Amino acid sequence: CIGEGEIAFPAYLDLLAEKRPQGPIDNLWIKTPAGSILRGRQAPFIQDLDSLPFCDKRLLEDAQDMGGNYYIMTGRGCPLACTYCFNSYWSKIPEKPRGHYLRRRSVENVLAELRLAKRRYGIRTVEFFDDTFTFNKPWNLEFLSAYRREIGLPFIINTHPMFLDEELIAALVAAGCEQVCLGIQSVDEHYRQTMLQRVETNERIERSLTLLDQSGLPYSLDHILGLPGEPIESHERALAFYGRHKPQRIGSFYLKYFPGTELTRLAVERGWLTAAQLANLEDGKGHDYG
DSSP states (O other), X not given: OOSOOXXXXXXXXXXXXXXXXXXXXXXXXXXXXTSOEEEOOOOOOOSOGGGSOOOOGGGGTXXXXXXXXXXXXXXXXXXXXXXXXXXXXXXXXXXXXXXXXXEEOOHHHHHHHHHHHHHHHOOOEEEEOOTTTTSOHHHHHHHHHHHHHXXXXXXXXXXXXXXXXXXXXXXXXXXXXXXXXXXXXOXXXXXXXXXXXXXXXHHHXXXXXXXXXXXXXXXXXXXXXXXXXXXXXXXXXXXXXXXXXXXXXEEEEEOXXXXXXXXXXXXXXXXXXXXXXXXXXXXXXXXXXX
16 A cells, blocks of 8 residues: 555455456555556545544454553644655655645544543543644644643643744643653754754754743653764764753654655665665665664
8 A cells, every 4th residue: 555545445345355356446556366566546645634534443442451542643744844754755655636745634523533532441641643733823722722621631742843832832731731742853953954854943943942941841852863974073962952951851763764765865875875775675674774
């Protein structure tokens, strides 16, 4: 399945049930008994996310405690196109016209799923897995106000320093946010902007962290190690930069190259990855760069 699967996969199940000849299905590549590949077209992104059913988490009930942390996404896509991230590739998959990549469910649709989860599982916390939860301030202010009244559970979000301000942070605190997870990745501003295509300045990052410090809202920061060509001195500066604030956690991760991303293309072009290593990545054989 290449692209969104909510329409593609049921279409494939229907094809199997009917036992009719295999034919192209949008967003699917199907291997025939003869060994050939039927490539369906890359359909545009689903624009009306409210038209999709909620994830059927009853499938997990026998395997885990569903009353703890409830995972949910309020939308799809990211307003950014960082060179190392799958979003920079995924957003270009469909044939044109692709439709909008950055999409969001309605406030009522998200609340309806959470009300259902409260009734069915007695959930205690919520984790919003959107890549950048606060990218649309008017939507967020409306949602957070309604969430406070109707759901009232502690929650965690992921977001980006450019999409935080004093009003949003106050709304998050009032609605019961327990933690904000922010990706910083590198504090070398020139490297970050030119190699990672992250346009925020260090001044903007520091302003957001200062607002979080002042609000008392806990936050964690993500930092990538092993970025190609990043000066070692950048990590010394990162230590001092993070030391000026009070993150609950600094999550450090080694860089992973993903097939199709701009950073992977650049790594091959500049000799940081060999053709054999790229072939292993594209075959799903892991991230052995040795």
